[in-house]
Amino acid sequence: MMHAVIMAGGSGTRLWPRSRKKQPKQFHSLTGENSLLQDTVSRLAPIMDREHVNIIANKSHTKQIREQLSELPLSNVVAEPIARNTAPAVGTMAVVLQERDPDAIMLVLPADHYISKGDDFMRVLNFAEEVIKSDPECLLTLGIKPTYPETGYGYIEIGHVFKSSDSDEVFWVKSFKEKPDLATAEHYVASWKYVWNSGMFVWKCSTILDLFAKHAPEIYKGLMEYKAALGTPEEEEAFQKVYKDLPSISVDYAIMEKAEKVLVMPADIGWSDIGSWAALHDLLSTEDDGNVVIGKHVGVDTHNSLIHAGNKLIATVGLDNMIIVDSGDVLMICPKGRSQDVKALLDKLEEQGCGEYL
Amino acid sequence: MMHAVIMAGGSGTRLWPRSRKKQPKQFHSLTGENSLLQDTVSRLAPIMDREHVNIIANKSHTKQIREQLSELPLSNVVAEPIARNTAPAVGTMAVVLQERDPDAIMLVLPADHYISKGDDFMRVLNFAEEVIKSDPECLLTLGIKPTYPETGYGYIEIGHVFKSSDSDEVFWVKSFKEKPDLATAEHYVASWKYVWNSGMFVWKCSTILDLFAKHAPEIYKGLMEYKAALGTPEEEEAFQKVYKDLPSISVDYAIMEKAEKVLVMPADIGWSDIGSWAALHDLLSTEDDGNVVIGKHVGVDTHNSLIHAGNKLIATVGLDNMIIVDSGDVLMICPKGRSQDVKALLDKLEEQGCGEYL
Numbered sequence: 025m026m027h028a029v030i031m032a033g034g035s036g037t038r039l040w041p042r043s044r045k046k047q048p049k050q051f052h053s054l055t056g057e058n059s060l061l062q063d064t065v066s067r068l069a070p071i072m073d074r075e076h077v078n079i080i081a082n083k084s085h086t087k088q089i090r091e092q093l094s095e096l097p098l099s100n101v102v103a104e105p106i107a108r109n110t111a112p113a114v115g116t117m118a119v120v121l122q123e124r125d126p127d128a129i130m131l132v133l134p135a136d137h138y139i140s141k142g143d144d145f146m147r148v149l150n151f152a153e154e155v156i157k158s159d160p161e162c163l164l165t166l167g168i169k170p171t172y173p174e175t176g177y178g179y180i181e182i183g184h185v186f187k188s189s190d191s192d193e194v195f196w197v198k199s200f201k202e203k204p205d206l207a208t209a210e211h212y213v214a215s216w217k218y219v220w221n222s223g224m225f226v227w228k229c230s231t232i233l234d235l236f237a238k239h240a241p242e243i244y245k246g247l248m249e250y251k252a253a254l255g256t257p258e259e260e261e262a263f264q265k266v267y268k269d270l271p272s273i274s275v276d277y278a279i280m281e282k283a284e285k286v287l288v289m290p291a292d293i294g295w296s297d298i299g300s301w302a303a304l305h306d307l308l309s310t311e312d313d314g315n316v317v318i319g320k321h322v323g324v325d326t327h328n329s330l331i332h333a334g335n336k337l338i339a340t341v342g343l344d345n346m347i348i349v350d351s352g353d354v355l356m357i358c359p360k361g362r363s364q365d366v367k368a369l370l371d372k373l374e375e376q377g378c379g380e381y382l
Numbered sequence: 383m384m385h386a387v388i389m390a391g392g393s394g395t396r397l398w399p400r401s402r403k404k405q406p407k408q409f410h411s412l413t414g415e416n417s418l419l420q421d422t423v424s425r426l427a428p429i430m431d432r433e434h435v436n437i438i439a440n441k442s443h444t445k446q447i448r449e450q451l452s453e454l455p456l457s458n459v460v461a462e463p464i465a466r467n468t469a470p471a472v473g474t475m476a477v478v479l480q481e482r483d484p485d486a487i488m489l490v491l492p493a494d495h496y497i498s499k500g501d502d503f504m505r506v507l508n509f510a511e512e513v514i515k516s517d518p519e520c521l522l523t524l525g526i527k528p529t530y531p532e533t534g535y536g537y538i539e540i541g542h543v544f545k546s547s548d549s550d551e552v553f554w555v556k557s558f559k560e561k562p563d564l565a566t567a568e569h570y571v572a573s574w575k576y577v578w579n580s581g582m583f584v585w586k587c588s589t590i591l592d593l594f595a596k597h598a599p600e601i602y603k604g605l606m607e608y609k610a611a612l613g614t615p616e617e618e619e620a621f622q623k624v625y626k627d628l629p630s631i632s633v634d635y636a637i638m639e640k641a642e643k644v645l646v647m648p649a650d651i652g653w654s655d656i657g658s659w660a661a662l663h664d665l666l667s668t669e670d671d672g673n674v675v676i677g678k679h680v681g682v683d684t685h686n687s688l689i690h691a692g693n694k695l696i697a698t699v700g701l702d703n704m705i706i707v708d709s710g711d712v713l714m715i716c717p718k719g720r721s722q723d724v725k726a727l728l729d730k731l732e733e734q735g736c737g738e739y740l
Contacts, residue, residue: 341716362700
């Protein structure tokens with residue numbers, strides 16, 4: 025049986041000032057009515073009951089998760105006492121799910137991605153589950169065909185075909201590549217042999233736990249301590265204690281890059297990680313003038329801009345390719361081409377001791 | 383004796399959204415702690431008692447005037463029941479002041495101009511008073527030496543010298559010129575024979591009233607009706623009735639351009655009418671990075687910009703020559719070169735029935 029684990033611990037700093045420490049990106053509605061997290065859960069409805077959808081997130085956000093997803097069983101939301109990257113989160117959920125279902129297959133999904141082609145996504149997931157069922161010692165990762173030489177993502181080099189269906193192909197992973205420089209990214213895109221690493225995975229819980237034992241014994245030891253306490257009065261206390269001592273490391277780095285049987289399945293599913301205001305603008309821009317307007321706006325000669333208003337009317341003259349976001353106590357303005365540099369603003373605010381704005 | 387008449391009836395639309403119908407430009411602090419109106423009054427202190435400072439403004443603003451200038455005698459604030467441009471306002475004040483002081487000399491000043499060289503301004507006004515005292519049939523206007531070919535001002539062509547002091551010269555006016563096109567303005571500036579019409583005037587009350595009789599008999603008739611009621615129980619009622627029937631026309635057009643004995647005194651007094659956000663930026667820009675910041679701002683690669691924050695932090699990346707104004711329920715953003723087009727925004731808002739933002 026496949027169980028989803030939605031990783032909702034991200035901080036989404038590049039969508040500041042809408043995304044804040046207290047309410048990161050995944051809890052916001054950026055593309056429609058529902059939050060990205062709500063969309064991530066709803067998207068799975070055709071192939072999975074709510075009982076099989078699990079979320080792991082920082083404990084400071086569990087209240088928001090319960091509010092946004094009141095229909096989820098209480099025990100399906102796991103609260104990290106502290107942020108520890110993806111390896112400890114994946115390991116914890118593998119322990120929990122295997123206890124619940126010894127043959128559990130785990131689907132790992134980030135909470136804050138956008139996927140426009142929901143039907144294709146379901147087809148891809150069904151085939152992924154089929155592959156893992158028939159070859160339970162493999163790890164499978166979903167890859168996204170690159171459309172431009174992004175330097176902010178990891179890439180996966182594709183090897184030989186492993187298995188295929190009428191619509192999809194699964195390949196052996198030849199190698200994982202760290203975030204490249206622009207020239208390298210251009211080469212990757214041009215070669216047609218690389219896909220973006222989407223952070224979406226499918227594997228058997230027992231398999232990933234075996235690989236933790238082999239490649240990340242320090243984490244495995246903690247996980248087994250936690251496993252031993254499951255169902256006892258000490259369960260919660262053990263979890264708190266163990267989790268804090270786990271190293272902060274990604275599952276890619278701790279396991280995937282070291283494992284032998286790793287597969288990649290390129291997925292054409294209308295994917296975006298909405299990694300910047302510019303990306304959101306690209307995603308939503310449909311009007312003739314290229315503007316994306318949320319809230320009240322009056323414009324003269326204003327084009328190709330993202331205008332995200334709060335309570336105030338935003339009035340603009342003579343703007344092109346600008347990002348304007350009014351959110352809470354902050355108003356942020358930058359040209360679309362600089363939207364990755366929002367991070368530099370956050371660094372500056374932190375430097376100046378203005379943490380209340382982060 | 384010289385009496386000041388400060389014309390505070392302007393609407394200052396080009397400094398929207400800070401300047402609003404309910405609280406126009408002159409009531410705001412734009413260049414320092416005090417409002418432009420308060421500065422206009424304070425500036426006169428070295429040469430004039432408060433008792434000789436008078437203000438005429440729309441009745442909807444008299445409360446703000448009393449709050450900002452509590453030390454002014456109550457009767458020195460005259461409330462126009464309706465906006466009627468400068469000729470009716472000047473005529474009314476001439477009637478009032480002449481009644482108070484038959485030899486009254488009237489100094490007309492806009493309420494919303496900026497003057498950096500206060501001492502020079504006082505010297506100029508003293509000499510202007512001296513000229514009018516010795517030649518009481520003349521009208522004198524202060525001119526500003528143009529520093530660039532502004533197309534938004536009227537120009538005055540300078541004739542022969544009429545009188546001079548060690549520091550100042552008064553000339554005959556050769557002609558008044560309407561707002562020119564750019565080529566004409568460039569010619570005016572290059573020729574050194576033209577000055578900007580500042581809207582600051584000095585004349586005897588009796589002289590300007592005689593000229594109303596001659597050149598604007600319709601207005602004069604109304605003024606005399608009002609004069610007849612002065613000091614009677616019907617004074618206020620007469621004023622209300624008369625004022626509404628007066629034509630809306632500028633004193634330049636009604637009198638100055640028709641009068642024969644008109645003088646102009648070029649005044650080097652660090653003048654600006656703060657006619658746009660760009661003008662305010664020019665006035666206040668002293669920092670190395672060319673930014674003028676009021677309120678809370680954090681910037682990365684932000685230069686030559688005016689950032690007028692309200693309660694929110696304004697965060698900017700990669701901006702140059704931008705105007706950002708957060709005021710009340712509106713946030714306005716435009717490149718510095720487009721700051722004259724704020725008016726187009728107001729037109730659009732009016733069109734869309736969004737008058738609450740004006």
